[in-house]
Amino acid sequence: MNKGIGYASVGEAIDSFMLIKEASKGLTSGGKPFLTLILRDATGEIEAKLWDATKEDEALFIPEKIIKVSGEVNQFRGKPQLKILAVRPAQPTDDVHVSDFVEKAPVSKDILMDKLTEAIFEMKNPTLQRITRAFIKKYQENLLLYPAATKNHHEYVSGLAHHIVSMLGIARQIHQLYPEVNKDLLYAGIILHDLGKLRELSGMVTTSYTIEGKLLGHIPIMVEEIGLMARELQIEGEEEILILQHLILSHHGKAEWGSPKPPLVREAEILHLIDLMDAKMNMLNRALDKVKPGEFTDRLFAMDNRAFYKPSFEE
Amino acid sequence: MNKGIGYASVGEAIDSFMLIKEASKGLTSGGKPFLTLILRDATGEIEAKLWDATKEDEALFIPEKIIKVSGEVNQFRGKPQLKILAVRPAQPTDDVHVSDFVEKAPVSKDILMDKLTEAIFEMKNPTLQRITRAFIKKYQENLLLYPAATKNHHEYVSGLAHHIVSMLGIARQIHQLYPEVNKDLLYAGIILHDLGKLRELSGMVTTSYTIEGKLLGHIPIMVEEIGLMARELQIEGEEEILILQHLILSHHGKAEWGSPKPPLVREAEILHLIDLMDAKMNMLNRALDKVKPGEFTDRLFAMDNRAFYKPSFEE
Amino acid sequence: MNKGIGYASVGEAIDSFMLIKEASKGLTSGGKPFLTLILRDATGEIEAKLWDATKEDEALFIPEKIIKVSGEVNQFRGKPQLKILAVRPAQPTDDVHVSDFVEKAPVSKDILMDKLTEAIFEMKNPTLQRITRAFIKKYQENLLLYPAATKNHHEYVSGLAHHIVSMLGIARQIHQLYPEVNKDLLYAGIILHDLGKLRELSGMVTTSYTIEGKLLGHIPIMVEEIGLMARELQIEGEEEILILQHLILSHHGKAEWGSPKPPLVREAEILHLIDLMDAKMNMLNRALDKVKPGEFTDRLFAMDNRAFYKPSFEE
Amino acid sequence: MNKGIGYASVGEAIDSFMLIKEASKGLTSGGKPFLTLILRDATGEIEAKLWDATKEDEALFIPEKIIKVSGEVNQFRGKPQLKILAVRPAQPTDDVHVSDFVEKAPVSKDILMDKLTEAIFEMKNPTLQRITRAFIKKYQENLLLYPAATKNHHEYVSGLAHHIVSMLGIARQIHQLYPEVNKDLLYAGIILHDLGKLRELSGMVTTSYTIEGKLLGHIPIMVEEIGLMARELQIEGEEEILILQHLILSHHGKAEWGSPKPPLVREAEILHLIDLMDAKMNMLNRALDKVKPGEFTDRLFAMDNRAFYKPSFEE
């Protein structure tokens, strides 16, 4: 297995380090205990069965632990399953780290940070520039680590920054084609629109929702943060702040999707469209990358459950 | 006309002071200018026509002015219309005031304030009590003046406070019937739930939406206000604040109705139900008050456009 | 296991009487027969496996039978499962009864009956009082036994009467807060609104839908019953009867929820709101009772599939 | 005007008897009173203006009165309007009757009655035959007079009987093509399905909804009537009665359209489909009859607001 578990085929022998994502105990019909593990590396994940698991195994093999595992890829109900032949916890001397086993953005954190800085540098409106810069400073570390979502699109390390930078690329072009667009406002909206996720989501790996994420959601969280930050920067009450809060509030497009107000400012509408377009391109390109010409992808839940066709004439 | 314009019948002669709510200019098919005025007193409103209006009339008879008018109630397209025979602007010596011509809550401001104070006094949780008290103090004056909405329910002077106090009454009973309910949390939620309207709406009379009302709405405005107030009071980060923000955020019940999160805490669900119940009772009782047993009310827009029947056996 | 199966934890030994709710036969991959039983007592239920089941076992262990069972609580796919070590049918000498193993209302039948009688006694309109009393007399026995639903809310013995009595409590308070409400009409509507369920549902235990329940439903059944009873009592044609039928017909609130007419009378609207409020409080309080502060409940299907949070500051 | 007002064209002189359907008073911008009348004969209706109307005119020209009118057809906002030149109330000596001015079914009452009798005669199931016959006897007079609806389809004298007889024609054919269908049940369902309209609607001319029509609707009314009639005929409790009630209850097809239960019996589904088909054919044929090949009809509200095209190749 050179390329990673995401590329392993049935029958292949496995002998490598992997991260335990989930672990649960079961009993065979004969009453014997076994463990079902979801293992992952940076390229994908696989279900694995550890038969005849002992109490010690149960205590050792828990989520977020790295293991050295050897075994064979079988098929079970149409899906690949790893039959574990030998397994042990990773040792400090193995020099492996959780961050080696998670998917990352295809662009490095340094480049992402450069692109963000460049966009802020282009901005001319001082109010918009100041508040944007203040947030980048406040959240810099996590912003470069967090995914943009728990699943569906940009659900990998640095996914949030990758999504923002990608959207800034579209915004730059849209501004050239339609010069009426207020670039500063659009840039500020793009950079801040999802920062509430840094409080809505639990972290970089095996991401879940925090309590305030569940009870408030990233949109109201960010609207409030802008209010607090504006007071701190003593720019409270300027119209830019209100409009920026509106951009954040409305960026999901309609009430049913979590925006109590629909976009009512030109740049709010564009922010919503660019967000949609980049999320869709990310999902589509990654799904189509895994199939051959003449085939359909799996159904993509966040694309209305559609399966997409990859034309064969492109070969 | 003893009882007010809301009780005038067709054919009746009118000779009284009224407030101009709206004014617009028109031309007869013969090309002559006239004014269409919407006049009101504390009991209701009526459309009036001032034929052969001069330029001076146009300048004199504008919204928010009080006039002395005599005329006759006619019927036009099934609705009453006032034919103006004589009209003049009110003079300082007439000793009439805008506040005489607007509908008011059936309970006085003093009593409403007492009830609010009493509820806060009942609260035992210090965090919830402190933040509630701080808002009452901050907004006391407008809270006792504003309507709860521009139309449909409690759309009169002190309507907001009347709605809050009425909801507190239900809450007290619900807490007795279901003692599991956290009364402090429910009281705080009720008192604060619509305070964002003090920034969403333009004022007490001929109420319209402010720009921040249109772009953000009273729910996100109030969530942000709680965040800012908590920081001021140095109770930021306490769980009560988060839960209280959730109560405000979710009190419209579902995303389509403006709450990005549905109620996910018991008291949030109850707050939503009590809000609904009091708004509906207010609309129903006022509409049924205007019809006789055996009749149907007009269609009530905010009650899904239903016309309600008043049984005749109640006579 | 002192408190009942609803409180048993994994690893605990069980030795008690339980009622078989469901039983089905399976084959292991080795081709050996086993029985899957759903067992219950008054506090909850658990899945159990009886391995190597004989033909005699299959005949003995069928739904509605009481058994004496000893075994151990294991975990299977995240849910508790009882591994049966020994089992036998209950004997007459064991002196256990089906009614010992089902959930019951937290209020006794006698108290429920007293509360119903008291409400009827308060009524002053003779027509409404007579027909309500006639139905209580006709259905007294089942009314005090039936659940209010097969699942979701008040789904226990005497659940229907408990729901009615609880709603009467809210109605009494609502009438005090809004004295325009016709208390007699509201009381009659509350007491009769769900009596059609006595024909829609099959009984007290392992409740299912009858054929007329499936083809007509409890609402049209009850509208018809009122018509028949009014004829019997020779009060057919009085307006109270029509209005009462309307209250029953409209109490689900809208066509999509089974009411061909929405509430068009004040008390019909209130009946609908009180029904909703009591059903929701019942679901919420019972679900929150099972979780600790700082936790979420399971998703509640009849509450739009929401999981509710129990604040930790309430500790 | 030989053919009737439904065929009059702009510019044509009118001199004939017509029935006043609606009358309302207005004031010109000069303050002079006039009457707006909706006049009709058996072929259609037209709006008419009576300028300079006196108090006597107001008292004379009221709904349900027949008048002799002469005037000219003008066009107003794209619709024909009758300018009244002379008008007088009809005299007893004119020998004109309200029934001359209303639209009637294209088939006589005698033939409709014969067809109903014939269908009942074909039925073999004694329970279904008895109850159907009993209702025909109870309602014979009104059944042959009432429209099937206030508007949209079969909204003319004898419209209800015409609709029933037309549906019986389709049912006979469907039974031949699919012999599994229970003809007796389907016939009984068709004959009774809309009889509740005899209580839901106010009468034959200028039909409106009764109070019980508004509060209960024809479907629950008829389900109840079947229950009462079954008790009278002492066939209460037979399964045919339950199934027949289900057919009535479900014939609108789904909850949103007023059927709390959808069709759950084969003949209930067919009844729903035949009802739909005959109503649609009635609307379509009458609308297409009024346009020329190559033209579109007006938008038909009850056909989802569609305008239908009449192909020109059919000429």
Add this chain to the structure above:
Amino acid sequence: MNKGIGYASVGEAIDSFMLIKEASKGLTSGGKPFLTLILRDATGEIEAKLWDATKEDEALFIPEKIIKVSGEVNQFRGKPQLKILAVRPAQPTDDVHVSDFVEKAPVSKDILMDKLTEAIFEMKNPTLQRITRAFIKKYQENLLLYPAATKNHHEYVSGLAHHIVSMLGIARQIHQLYPEVNKDLLYAGIILHDLGKLRELSGMVTTSYTIEGKLLGHIPIMVEEIGLMARELQIEGEEEILILQHLILSHHGKAEWGSPKPPLVREAEILHLIDLMDAKMNMLNRALDKVKPGEFTDRLFAMDNRAFYKPSFEE
């Protein structure tokens, strides 16, 4: 097993030829391979387990193969399951054919072809007759073989032709009851409406969707085919062709169901209704045929997931 697998009961011994519809490999918890087969004959299908499957078994027992199998019908999770005792592939000398194991229309291909020819013979409009005849000629072979759908209704060999002929029967009667209907247009619409399925579906057995079926669908495919055929026959541009394309385009009734235009011509509306009626009768009659009086059918997915009741009084 005389009547076929659709009629086999639990405990019955099986010894017959069957067709493999699906095959998948699994592993027991002990790690031993087995095959899960879906087997079918002309009366129905059953799941079967072949334990201890070898690599040879895997290669031999694949979809579309006929096998000779003996075993016993067991029950597994409430559904019948065949336990295979012996199995071998069919030999040429067995003289069994795939077509023996699939469901067929209850009417022979010859009779279906006669009925189609007869309908075309009745048509008088030369344009409509020519194009209909041309398509019958082009697609004759497949038209008599294909199902009308992959599931739900007429999902058997010759199902498409059976559906068309059945619809023509209804159309003939509708035309007699409503003589305004253009019979030629309706016949042409019925015969052609689903011919696009010959390109949308993959074939007669184990039918799936083709790529053009997935990307275009049978409706746009057939609209295009009519355009191409009209050009070939040099009748392009005649109004009949446009109207016929409209009938095809609109026959699903509304946009959500795949018709970009709703029916806007009388015969288009009727075509839609007849299509619906025949599909529903086919589903209903076949489902009710499998249950006894007093029972409900399984839920029928394409009938809004309803379970239908078969009255017991019909016995």
Add this chain to the structure above:
Amino acid sequence: MNKGIGYASVGEAIDSFMLIKEASKGLTSGGKPFLTLILRDATGEIEAKLWDATKEDEALFIPEKIIKVSGEVNQFRGKPQLKILAVRPAQPTDDVHVSDFVEKAPVSKDILMDKLTEAIFEMKNPTLQRITRAFIKKYQENLLLYPAATKNHHEYVSGLAHHIVSMLGIARQIHQLYPEVNKDLLYAGIILHDLGKLRELSGMVTTSYTIEGKLLGHIPIMVEEIGLMARELQIEGEEEILILQHLILSHHGKAEWGSPKPPLVREAEILHLIDLMDAKMNMLNRALDKVKPGEFTDRLFAMDNRAFYKPSFEE
């Protein structure tokens, strides 16, 4: 009036040529005839009243005629209205043309044609290039004249070509940002996606829907045209053609919006998004151009009836 009627303010005198867009006759309450005209020039339109219109006026002043008109801009019910003082039909010697009075794209036809040619020149796939080129050639004249819609967006002369060229601009950028996108396919889809409108719409001025536009719509028309053209060019059956038809078919995004299949190919999804984005930018920019900073636009019907705010900080 230098800038055109779109910029005229109340009280301004008008003396210029205008095109009659609509004309209808009315009667004053005194019974005198007048004409209501909708007049337009290249900047907008206004309602005008011609009082005391003669029969000759009626015959002269009809849609599509150019007139010389002098008058004054009044206000009527809040909207500007032109009071005509003098009017005459335009003469040949006036040298004015219908094309002078209609709105046009802000880019010339020559430039639009160059941009189209350039895009086709960039394409490398011969099949896609050939069919695109063939359509440009077939429809060149109308493609450069037609609007993209009857209202809402690009509803002006050359609007269709302007929309296409604008979309090509976005596509070029999207391809650079996401190089996986097949540019040839996307270009071909963009150029052809709305060509069906050349048959759906009646023409350049006072555009309405043709009969085939109403009965089929531009999407199925274009899918068929591609089929016919592919046969002509002998490239029928190549996968590019199928995919291209899919792009056209799915470009409205979902069934409710007229696409029987949703986008199932990457470029189909992008085509839909770009179409949406350019249409929205066109509507937004034109609406915001008409208001001042700090104001809201009128409600934009095709933007979900939203009124957009123009921030004042942009001044």
